[in-house]
Amino acid sequence: MSDAASNATGTVVGVLGAGQLGRMLALAGYPLANRFVFLDTTGNPSAGIGEVMILDSKDQQRQLEDFLAKVDLVTYEFEHLPVSLVQAIEAHKPVYPSSEAIRVCQNRAEEKALFDRLGIPTPAYRLVESAEELEAAARELGTPVVAKSVTEGYDGKGQAVLKSPDEAKDAWASIKHSRLIVEAFVDFVREVSIIAVRGRDGQVVFYPMAENQHVDGILRYSVAPLPDLDDSVQQTADDYIRALLDELDYVGVLTLELFQTRDGGLMANEMAPRVHNSGHWSQDGAVTSQFENHLRAIQGLPLGDTAARAPTCMVNVIGREGDSGEILALEDAHLHRYGKSERAGRKLGHVNLVAPTHKALMEKVRACAALLPEAPSPKMSFED
Amino acid sequence: MSDAASNATGTVVGVLGAGQLGRMLALAGYPLANRFVFLDTTGNPSAGIGEVMILDSKDQQRQLEDFLAKVDLVTYEFEHLPVSLVQAIEAHKPVYPSSEAIRVCQNRAEEKALFDRLGIPTPAYRLVESAEELEAAARELGTPVVAKSVTEGYDGKGQAVLKSPDEAKDAWASIKHSRLIVEAFVDFVREVSIIAVRGRDGQVVFYPMAENQHVDGILRYSVAPLPDLDDSVQQTADDYIRALLDELDYVGVLTLELFQTRDGGLMANEMAPRVHNSGHWSQDGAVTSQFENHLRAIQGLPLGDTAARAPTCMVNVIGREGDSGEILALEDAHLHRYGKSERAGRKLGHVNLVAPTHKALMEKVRACAALLPEAPSPKMSFED
Structure with missing residues (x-):
């Protein structure tokens, strides 16, 4: 078999x-x-x-x-x-996944072209190759815009926000790349992601979508499943990512980050051809983790159940660690340290918190955040 | 902290x-x-x-x-x-645990003396140092009896069952130890175990008891929690193991194997000063696994919640492996291979199966057993 x-x-x-x-x-x-x-x-x-x-x-x-x-x-x-x-x-x-998947995913221009081809909505964008073109794009799209290097973007590096077209020259100089993608801002309600796994036989399974809170371009909190997500929205995300997986004849875990807009619609932000920080909740909150499912996929083994066991929040530990003893004293808290030394902005670990309800979960998240020296205040849209 | x-x-x-x-x-x-x-x-x-x-x-x-x-x-x-x-x-x-805990646990005579001292009931027993004494003990206790070497017993090795006192000479010769413990048979309903963890600060937490099915002295199935276990029985087991932990000033995971008799009572069989095969279900069925809790204990970290998430069965893979793909196709099945080569009687891995009800669980256990070349028929007392 x-x-x-x-x-x-x-x-x-x-x-x-x-x-x-x-x-x-x-x-x-x-x-x-x-x-x-x-x-x-x-x-x-x-x-x-x-x-x-x-x-x-x-x-x-x-x-x-x-x-x-x-x-x-x-x-x-x-x-x-x-x-x-x-x-x-x-x-x-x-x-697995193939070099073709890497080629597309590591280049924002290729990625956007693929989204366009598959009918996956994205924020309006332009490709620019000079400070002048950047300024023109900012004018056309209407500021603010975000400019990103086409390659090697990672966790907010190589990006700049332009509040006015006049800032194009400085932004161009700061990013230091010969080709940028310039994107219009989206009036989104929240950032979400969908993670899916495709087997060597083409079988696809989908994790429940997560809401992600970023601060300064670094992921801080992910909650899944979501208490207020319409089934039709999950279905739309499933359809988008399945189209990407099938088009790329992809094997393994693929992550698609999206914006959810006020009307409930989804716009693709970017994708990552690998296990993803916004899927770490699955280690303790899902029947099968994204890591195990990636390994099952690339070895031709049957994919595991992606269902969530209970509301779960992943809390990233960035820059400085908290006291392990205090964190582990929280009920149903699962610590995942990476064995790295402390450094500003560095991902040192994460804590998965599990609770019977989203209300209890967010109380626990706040208690956990209070134990982490550099944790921002958690704020999820479903709490409104 | x-x-x-x-x-x-x-x-x-x-x-x-x-x-x-x-x-x-x-x-x-x-x-x-x-x-x-x-x-x-x-x-x-x-x-x-x-x-x-x-x-x-x-x-x-x-x-x-x-x-x-x-x-x-x-x-x-x-x-x-x-x-x-x-x-x-x-x-x-x-x-952790201390050399004193090892000294007691590795010697069945010391262990029994400790059970006696703490008022933990055990099957009637005698210590013997010759074939003649073995024969006399078998007569006194009434056959059948089981004779075990006082030290180095492991998974049924160094043991013999005597159906009649006449078999004493052969049994003595086969076990090849200078000191044996001879135990009366207990008319038990089932074999169970309790696993508890004691922290460096003396805090103790208890896992739900498991029912264990052995075949030829090797554990084959463990189910926890049990659908038909009286709270008072769990409480009795908790009291017994707490007495052992406190007496030994023990730090870490301790396992106590017991017989449950027809009247619901418990008799201690033996203990193991470590994580135990009958606690492997906790990896996928409990909030915190026995392995993590052992590490928390010995490092002075707070102990994790031992509650079961759902009915779980650990199925040992002995001697020959099944097809990983077929096993992983079972829903909520968690494979734990040890990376060993196949050999008769060798523990090669285990599968943790989780299900919403005990009925669904045992159906899944039978489906899993059918995929393992050398799995005996699962039979749990609570199915009667």
Whole structure:
């Protein structure tokens, strides 16, 4: 029935990237008898589990060969990799999702073009290649606009908000990229995301949508499921992400971040071809976590139930850690530390909180936030 | 509030033993920012995670020093260790539970004496040191009796059942130990176990009792919570294990296996000073798993909620594995493979099945058993 099933020593999964997402993939994969080899391209691996190999500029060809010799298949936790590298790997071992999915997802212009082609609404946008074009786009779209580098955007880096077209020159200089995407602001009610998983056989399962609260471009809170989400909205999100998965012949977890507007409609913001911070709630709040489902998908195993067990909130721990003892004294609190040292703006861990009702949940979230030195005030739209 | 809380790189836990229990401790401990170093004394480590060090006869003193230099505190997943070794470790690093707990738990005579002293009922027993004494004990207690070596009993090894006193000579020869404990048979309705956790501050929490089905001395199924368990029986079990924990000034998870008799009463069978196979259901069926709670306890962190989320059954995978794909196609099935190669009688993994009712659960258990090549027919007393 499945390739990986009968081998007692288990499938060895190669992971491109070696941060906390890889760490959590590994924690979900050991029980499936997987072993893990990480390939770090950043010089700063933090997975702290499995075997970490380094890809640097010194002897790349041999480093890559060593990595490939150890693994049965390859996936990634970080999409800002040279497509040529992924293609080179694909020539030797199965890679899920494919280099084509990475190519599209790592480029905002490609991504928008795909959304347009599949009829997935997005904020109005322009592509610009100079400060002058940026200024013209800001005028056309009407400020404020947000300008983002077309590639390598990550957690609010390489972005600027223009309150007036006059700010184009400074914004262009600060972003330091030759090609930007300029987007009109959307009058949204909340930021949401949908995570779905597609198997090697084309089966697709969908997680309940999450509401996400960002501060300064960094995710701080995700709640799922949502108490006030119309079934038709979840269905629309499911349809959008299924279209993306099928179009890309995608295998694994895909995340689509969306804005929900006042009329209940959805507009795509961006997508990530991997397990995602807004899906961490599933570790303790869903029948099957996004990490396990990604591993099931890429190994050709049946996908697990994505249903939520109870209202759950993921609280990110950023910059400085709280006292573990105080956090663990909260009832039904699940701490996930990444074993990293403290640094401003750094994702150090998260806490999943589970409660029988959304009211009880948000009380618990506030109690948890009070224990974290740098947690902003949680504010979810469904509390209004 | 807690010793381990503020150190971003986390507490390094040394584990005596390097099998699947250590593996599952590590999987529960990485999210607490723990790292793990295993000390293997068997020559056959299977943890497959963390760092494994070997303790053999060659240069024990240096090996032990190397191990101790790497760890902040020590626990174990295997209690059949020389007490002198644990005492030597205790002189340098905190060990939880203490060498005294190991000393008592690894010796059935000590264990029984402790049960007697605390007023915990046990089957009638005798200690014997020769085939002649064994024969006399069998006569006195009335056959059948079970004879067990006083030390190193594990999973039915070093045991014999005597159907008549005449079998004493053969039984004595087969067990090959100088001191045996001989126990009367108990007319029990079912085998149950209670798992409790005691913190460094003396706080105790109790898991719901499990019903356990053994075949040939090997655990095959555990179900918790039980649909037909009187609160007073759980309370009695709680009282028994609390008495043991307090008497031993115990820190960590302790397991007490019991017989439940026709009148609803409980008789202690044996205890294990560690996380236990009959508590594996807690990984997917309880708010906090036995593994996480053991780690919380030994680090001085607050203990987690032990409540069951839903009826859960742990199905052991023994000897030969089933097809992972078929098992994972069962709804709310959680596979835990240990990464070991197949061998008759070997524990290779387990499957935790969760269902909304006990009826639905047992149907799922039968479906799962049908997928495992060597699974016996599941039979729980509450189905009668």
